[in-house]
Amino acid sequence: MTLEDRPWALFALSCLLAGCPASSGPAPDGGSAPAKRGAAAGDGEVSKAPTEAPPTADPAEGAAETGAAVETEGSGEETGGSEGGETDTGETGETGTGETGETDTGETGGEDAAAETSAATLIVGGSKGLVEYDLDGKQLRTLTPMAAAWPRILPDGEILFLHPKAPNYELMRVAKAGGAVTAVATLPRNFNAKTCKVEFSEDYLDVQSDWGFSVDVANKRACFNLADRNENMAELEIEVRVDLDTGKVHSRLEEMMDGDCPPDAAFECGGSSGGGGSMNASEQPTGEAFAWRWDPDAWLIFPKGTANARTNPKAVSVCSNSVDFSDPESMAALCASEEGRSPSGRFVLLSGMLSMGDYIHRELYFIDLSTGELLGMLGDDRKFEVVTPDNVMTEVFGSLDAVGESLIRWVGDAKHERLWVDGWLIDPAGRKTTRVGGFLASQL
Incomplete structure (x- = not known):
């Protein structure tokens, strides 16, 4: 950037x-x-x-299928894929009309609001799962109740998202049309400054912004930048690459401000986050x-x-x-x-x-x-x-x-235009704001 x-x-x-x-x-x-x-x-x-932070609830029994084994380069460790996921009933946020603070009915106000409804919908990840909403913030259906962060919609309709399974993240895949949920890989979230190795031992590092999770569709891999703080203040960053076919995980130290561990050799980790910037x-x-x-x-x-x-x-x-x-x-x-x-x-x-x-x-x-x-x-x-x-x-x-890390994106079309800002769904023509919360899915 x-x-x-x-x-x-x-x-x-x-x-x-x-x-x-x-x-x-x-x-x-x-x-x-x-x-x-x-x-x-x-x-x-x-x-x-x-702004809603990534869900942090521990996983429990669920419907996810067992994924492939995960090998982290340089660690000598091998971790099996997820065997289950938690059904999380937490709320992603309250909704309001922007006038009274009362529960939103899904109606748009303002004389310039289009009379016809739009077929466009939004996929949002949060503590109560991966949920589909209409452009007025009305919940339509739940694709999976597993807590979900940073969802990415692939060109074939499948969805990738991160699910917190302490102390790590699990990369999950949802079949198109809200089908089966499977685990792809487990992501490490810690770095040991004594051994200079990426570890699975602690949930210390996190995706800090929308561009911290990209997908290289052509080469079938997902890439992550995990850091201890936001871009302005980060002192420790690692990069993680996941092969979407095998679940194999490659990781490397990108930057460490304090300590004697040198950065690891870079690996190819291209792709798109789907947002096109802010x-x-x-x-x-x-x-x-x-x-x-x-x-x-x-x-x-x-x-x-x-x-x-x-x-x-x-x-x-x-x-x-x-x-x-x-x-x-x-x-x-x-x-x-x-x-x-x-x-x-x-x-x-x-x-x-x-x-x-x-x-x-x-x-x-x-x-x-x-x-x-x-x-x-x-x-x-x-x-x-x-x-x-x-x-x-x-x-x-x-x-x-x-x-700087805020996700700001226009959704809908010229007749039904909405602005998404960190969990707020804004209808400027109707002079209305609705609090949805969570992470808006990016279309790749």
Whole structure:
């Protein structure tokens, strides 16, 4: 991943140069630490619902079939595949309308919501299994009750996912159409600094982001990057490669900041995580059909047919009032950054103010090009509210929070567009958010 792959990273670099508010880092449960509203929003504290961490329940008896033996290079150990899996009844998260916090009925609000329903569905892994949802967050069916993390949908319809079986992960395969579940291999999650060997002894290392699990479909192998912390702070990383036909496991030390163990020789571990980075749009729509325009280079929202200039009295700059437009560093630090556009082009996703710490937090906002409004998602239920550019860029305000490792992806189509952000399913046209939780499956 390069900085060019992550628009927020360039913004973060400028913010570091110009000065940014500090961040308290992730909360102990793996979610984001609470963010405070500024004085412009009134007193009080607004907390982001935690991003769901990988399920950690121990496995019990289940329906998974016995998998192939697993051999870890350099360890001399051999481990058999899984003989069972746990039926986990834990919840992945609450759902809400974004208005009252009550249980979601699956209905979409807003005058621009499409009348017809969409056939598109989402596969989500979490503590209650691998579950299929519709685009309003309504649960449709459970493919397997085994706790599941980081699911990947293969071109033939099979699904791979990680199942926690203390102290290790098991790589599982679900036959297409929700068929039989089988164990492929057991993944080590520890490194012994004395022997310089990857071990199965402790669940110390983890997949830290969506790009930490890729699948090389052509060569029938899965590849993992396991680390002790997120990318900014990691001191220990190992790579694991699994042959999907045999279940054989190859592992190597990628990086160790402290200690005398040198990195092992690299092995081929290509493939795709299916996400295409943080945004999955291959072609950004222009939004020409809407009444307002957006110029990301000038940071301006302006009515169609009017001047694209700050002197236009109807134009709105998505920058703090204190920005110095003669200073590139000031503009980069105090103007919102575009992250991508919705399939229809109507909504532009923006990064607002950053807060720095072990994790680089950024707040997310929408521009609605049909109205010219800036929209934040505030409060515990992430209710949509119209905000001002100064709210967005003066200080941490309390809109929906994301970090560099966040999975942010548009799903659906131009008539039924939703944004997935770390377990939140967002319908910007209906001005509605639903908490699903868990890990959105990536289509390879």
